[in-house]
Amino acid sequence: MSVRQLAITVVVLFAAAGLVFAGGQQEAEEAEASQEEAEEEQQTVELNFFQFKPYLDEAYGDLVEEFREENPNVEINVQTYGGGQQWQDILRGRFASGAGPEIFPVEGPAQYEQWSEYIADLSGEPWIDTAVPFALEALNVDGKQMGMPVNLEGYGYIYNKEIFEEAGISERPTTLSELTEAAEQLDEAGYTPFGTGYATWWVTGLHLMNVAFAHQDDPLAFIEGLNDGSESFSDNELFADLQDLVDLTVEYGEEDPLTTDHEEQVQMFANGEVAMIQQGVWKEVPIMEVDEDIEIGLLPPALNDSAGMDRIPVGVPFYFVVNKEASEQKQEAAKSFLNFMVNTDVGQRYATEEFGFIPAYQDVEPRGLGGVGKDILEYAGEDKTVPWVFGRFPEGFADDASDAIQQYVTDRISWSEVLEQLDQSWERRAE
Amino acid sequence: MTRRQLRNVREDVLFIGPGVFFFGLIVFLSFLMGIYYSFTEWNGIDREAVWVGLEKYFTVFSGDSQAVQSAIFTVQFTLVSVVISNVLAFGLALALTMALKTANVMRTVIFLPNVIGGIILGFVWRFVFANSFGAIGDLTGLELFNLPWLGTPETGFWGSVIVFVWQRTGYLMVIYIAAIVTINEDLIEAAHIDGASSLTMLFRIIIPLTVPAITVCVFLALSWTTKMFDVIFALTGGGPFGSTETFAMNIYFEAFRYNNYGLGSAKAILFFIVVGVISTTQVLVTKRWEVES
Numbered sequence: 001m002s003v004r005q006l007a008i009t010v011v012v013l014f015a016a017a018g019l020v021f022a023g024g025q026q027e028a029e030e031a032e033a034s035q036e037e038a039e040e041e042q043q044t045v046e047l048n049f050f051q052f053k054p055y056l057d058e059a060y061g062d063l064v065e066e067f068r069e070e071n072p073n074v075e076i077n078v079q080t081y082g083g084g085q086q087w088q089d090i091l092r093g094r095f096a097s098g099a100g101p102e103i104f105p106v107e108g109p110a111q112y113e114q115w116s117e118y119i120a121d122l123s124g125e126p127w128i129d130t131a132v133p134f135a136l137e138a139l140n141v142d143g144k145q146m147g148m149p150v151n152l153e154g155y156g157y158i159y160n161k162e163i164f165e166e167a168g169i170s171e172r173p174t175t176l177s178e179l180t181e182a183a184e185q186l187d188e189a190g191y192t193p194f195g196t197g198y199a200t201w202w203v204t205g206l207h208l209m210n211v212a213f214a215h216q217d218d219p220l221a222f223i224e225g226l227n228d229g230s231e232s233f234s235d236n237e238l239f240a241d242l243q244d245l246v247d248l249t250v251e252y253g254e255e256d257p258l259t260t261d262h263e264e265q266v267q268m269f270a271n272g273e274v275a276m277i278q279q280g281v282w283k284e285v286p287i288m289e290v291d292e293d294i295e296i297g298l299l300p301p302a303l304n305d306s307a308g309m310d311r312i313p314v315g316v317p318f319y320f321v322v323n324k325e326a327s328e329q330k331q332e333a334a335k336s337f338l339n340f341m342v343n344t345d346v347g348q349r350y351a352t353e354e355f356g357f358i359p360a361y362q363d364v365e366p367r368g369l370g371g372v373g374k375d376i377l378e379y380a381g382e383d384k385t386v387p388w389v390f391g392r393f394p395e396g397f398a399d400d401a402s403d404a405i406q407q408y409v410t411d412r413i414s415w416s417e418v419l420e421q422l423d424q425s426w427e428r429r430a431e
Numbered sequence: 432m433t434r435r436q437l438r439n440v441r442e443d444v445l446f447i448g449p450g451v452f453f454f455g456l457i458v459f460l461s462f463l464m465g466i467y468y469s470f471t472e473w474n475g476i477d478r479e480a481v482w483v484g485l486e487k488y489f490t491v492f493s494g495d496s497q498a499v500q501s502a503i504f505t506v507q508f509t510l511v512s513v514v515i516s517n518v519l520a521f522g523l524a525l526a527l528t529m530a531l532k533t534a535n536v537m538r539t540v541i542f543l544p545n546v547i548g549g550i551i552l553g554f555v556w557r558f559v560f561a562n563s564f565g566a567i568g569d570l571t572g573l574e575l576f577n578l579p580w581l582g583t584p585e586t587g588f589w590g591s592v593i594v595f596v597w598q599r600t601g602y603l604m605v606i607y608i609a610a611i612v613t614i615n616e617d618l619i620e621a622a623h624i625d626g627a628s629s630l631t632m633l634f635r636i637i638i639p640l641t642v643p644a645i646t647v648c649v650f651l652a653l654s655w656t657t658k659m660f661d662v663i664f665a666l667t668g669g670g671p672f673g674s675t676e677t678f679a680m681n682i683y684f685e686a687f688r689y690n691n692y693g694l695g696s697a698k699a700i701l702f703f704i705v706v707g708v709i710s711t712t713q714v715l716v717t718k719r720w721e722v723e724s
Contacts, residue, residue, distance in 0.1 A: 088687075089687055092475055092476060114474055114477075114690060115476060118476075199581075199670060199671065201670070255579075256579035256582040257582075258579065258582035258583065258670070258671045259560075259561060259582035260561075395690055396688070396689040399673075399688070402672070403672035403673050404672070406670065406671045406672040407671075407672045
């Protein structure tokens with residue numbers, strides 16, 4: 001009897017442990033069953049669509065509904081995971097457990113490298129012809145289009161028009177000297193000209209750094225030069241000029257630049273405590289949330305007094321890619337959804353009106369843009385843009401750059417030491 | 432096997448089995464996989480991890496200045512925090528075991544921060560340092576509150592210590608209280624009659640008899656501080672310029688932000704060994720100080 005009891009105990013234990021797995025298995029069986037059903041009724045295709053902007057979760061859901069009106073046999077689950085770096089960890093987990101989504105975002109060439117074995121070729125898709133040509137470049141790999149851009153973003157110094165007017169600044173400053181004069185005038189009028197936000201790594205490590213990269217005669221060649229050692233930060237004029245811009249923002253910035261991050265930048269700016277912040281179009285909505293009536297625009301980040309500095313860094317923040325591992329049928333459905341998103345009237349209306357995006361496509365009428373978005377569009381229309389190249393920084397370089405600039409603004413190291421650290425970091429990180 | 436033996440085995444399996452099973456699945460298996468990955472070159476995404484032997488371990492020792500910096504920070508943070516939190520907890524325990532009217536309320540209040548999750552706590556304190564400290568400084572004119580809190584390596588360090596101590600002292604205090612109240616009243620009374628001063632009582636009777644609690648508390652504080660991640664991650668994110676990055680954060684960044692899963696795993700394994708050696712040494716040493724009453 002006791003042997004039997006032991007046996008029972010063991011069985012119970014295993015059953016308990018098994019429950020955990022049984023749950024999963026059952027799901028799998030159900031999924032199989034539903035798949036069979038699906039095949040019977042007009043082959044329903046189920047897609048997982050992974051995106052990382054929490055505030056767009058609902059809007060994407062509505063867009064999916066619109067899509068399903070034309071394609072009732074496609075089901076799309078919007079999976080939203082936002083917040084800093086973490087969405088990448090989650091995506092990684094999905095793929096590791098064999099449940100990779102059919103559509104997911106990558107931010108640029110460096111991330112593409114990591115995911116390349118999962119990414120399907122999108123060459124020949126209809127939206128390629130209507131896309132703004134430079135928006136396609138970053139994920140055009142060996143002549144194949146691997147990702148679909150959705151929108152353009154730009155950054156610079158977001159400025160408060162009312163404060164500028166009050167301080168008596170009538171002309172938009174577009175060179176470093178004009179920016180300096182404006183700062184002096186603002187200072188005299190009793191305002192803090194800049195809210196630096198230098199506690200946030202991407203404000204310095206990505207965007208500020210990018211300004212000096214983007215104004216190089218040929219930014220990509222410059223990066224190649226850094227990789228093969230023929231270029232260096234220490235010997236580059238624009239990186240010497242970058243010091244002047246950093247000095248200006250710190251001299252005329254809030255008291256302790258390393259205690260304010262990008263969220264406090266928005267707070268200070270929206271409350272009228274500072275007149276300018278180095279930020280981009282993505283902060284327009286948060287600013288308007290604090291003060292609906294605020295009049296704002298965008299100034300170019302100028303490194304010196306040459307006329308070429310009157311340009312806004314504009315780039316594609318992310319690309320949607322299609323999972324190569326998905327079945328042929330799912331890939332086709334995913335591609336048609338992506339095309340629907342950017343290449344139909346409904347999709348375009350959502351992009352501009354619901355998402356507040358500046359579309360990366362030529363034939364789209366941008367509506368519902370704020371002051372910053374309009375300025376970016378104007379600069380883009382006059383072809384006065386410089387690219388975003390930080391998607392090509394080696395992993396970890398932006399952190400090192402941010403550390404170096406933080407040390408510089410607190411007087412711990414000199415500018416030449418900053419450039420030395422950048423050189424060392426690039427060499428080490430690029431391997 | 433006799434029936435009794437059989438029943439023991441059965442009970443063991445019944446009560447310990449599930450725990451062992453899940454511990455094995457979640458902790459032990461992951462640990463073994465970590466050891467495997469530390470011998471590979473892998474970015475966490477590719478299907479294949481390439482075997483590279485000990486290469487990653489050599490890389491750890493080939494001058495990664497940020498890793499060194501984070502190790503130094505972890506050591507300093509550990510030393511300072513372990514001492515402050517334990518001394519403070521012991522002091523509070525002493526005070527609250529004396530006949531104070533509000534003792535029970537005080538115990539609860541001091542213990543309370545311990546139940547708040549680390550990430551939330553970090554964010555709350557970031558707000559306190561950024562906004563409330565400035566406001567207090569403006570009201571009182573005290574220089575201390577007008578420092579650029581979390582904006583310099585020094586304030587970042589002490590900010591981290593303050594938050595850690597605030598969070599964990601209550602927990603340690605409860606253990607010390609438990610130890611102090613179990614001290615035999617007779618001993619105290621005898622000492623009184625022999626004319627011992629309060630200081631003598633503290634150093635000759637109370638502290639020697641609470642060494643078991645000290646062992647536990649120092650061990651706990653050591654393991655919390657050496658593996659510190661969540662609070663500081665939310666509080667400073669490792670900044671300014673990486674000066675408050677703990678070693679655990681360095682490992683996380685290496686593996687997940689810079690996508691060097693192999694190197695991150697190698698660092699983690701080395702970290703495990705170091706923490707293991709330190710904790711074991713500490714327990715062995717303080718065990719030796721324990722006395723029988």
